[in-house]
Amino acid sequence: MSATDSSPSGPRDLAVSSVRAWLPVAAWMAFIFVGSTDAFSSGHTSRFIGPFLRWLWPGLPDAAVESAVFWIRKAAHVTEYAVLAALWWRALRRPVRRDPRPWSWLLAGQALLGPALWAAADEIHQATTATRGASVRDVALDAAGAALGLLLLWRVWRWRGAPTLRTSLAAPPAPVRAREAGERRDA
Numbered sequence: 001m002s003a004t005d006s007s008p009s010g011p012r013d014l015a016v017s018s019v020r021a022w023l024p025v026a027a028w029m030a031f032i033f034v035g036s037t038d039a040f041s042s043g044h045t046s047r048f049i050g051p052f053l054r055w056l057w058p059g060l061p062d063a064a065v066e067s068a069v070f071w072i073r074k075a076a077h078v079t080e081y082a083v084l085a086a087l088w089w090r091a092l093r094r095p096v097r098r099d100p101r102p103w104s105w106l107l108a109g110q111a112l113l114g115p116a117l118w119a120a121a122d123e124i125h126q127a128t129t130a131t132r133g134a135s136v137r138d139v140a141l142d143a144a145g146a147a148l149g150l151l152l153l154w155r156v157w158r159w160r161g162a163p164t165l166r167t168s169l170a171a172p173p174a175p176v177r178a179r180e181a182g183e184r185r186d187a
Contacts, residue, residue, distance in 0.1 A: 029118055036122050080142075081115050082152065093107055103158075115146035
């Protein structure tokens with residue numbers, strides 16, 4: 001399999017390619033699963049976040065510390081699912097160097113569905129943990145984080161000049177554009 005070829009040449013290459021694609025997803029899902037245990041409940045993490053905030057701002061009132069801990073924990077939800085969605089997209093797409101394929105919103109939707117289902121499973125797991133509870137709001141927040149991650153990925157995609165469906169259908173191939181640019185400079 002060459003650096004620009006996205007198709008494995010045999011069953012072994014396909015297996016290796018699949019493991020390389022999905023191992024980061026599985027590792028991140030395990031990280032999220034561990035984060036759902038009692039060790040990372042609000043009662044335990046606030047013992048670290050609260051003192052850190054008080055160290056940064058010694059005069060911070062208790063209500064402000066509690067509010068900051070809450071929002072930091074929610075931001076962690078959004079971030080961990082944004083990363084999971086980006087990893088899921090990468091595993092589905094298996095991008096190659098100078099990938100000529102346009103952005104696919106269908107693929108992005110599939111990359112959103114996986115983390116959203118994992119968020120629901122994660123909340124079910126939390127319901128079985130003594131110090132945690134399940135929340136539909138957290139599933140929605142996690143899914144929003146996944147959507148945000150995919151939107152950021154799409155923005156980076158566009159910023160880097162990668163092809164979109166519109167540009168891949170409307171624009172002539174790169175050699176033609178280069179030749180036309182050279183002709184305009186000569187004129």
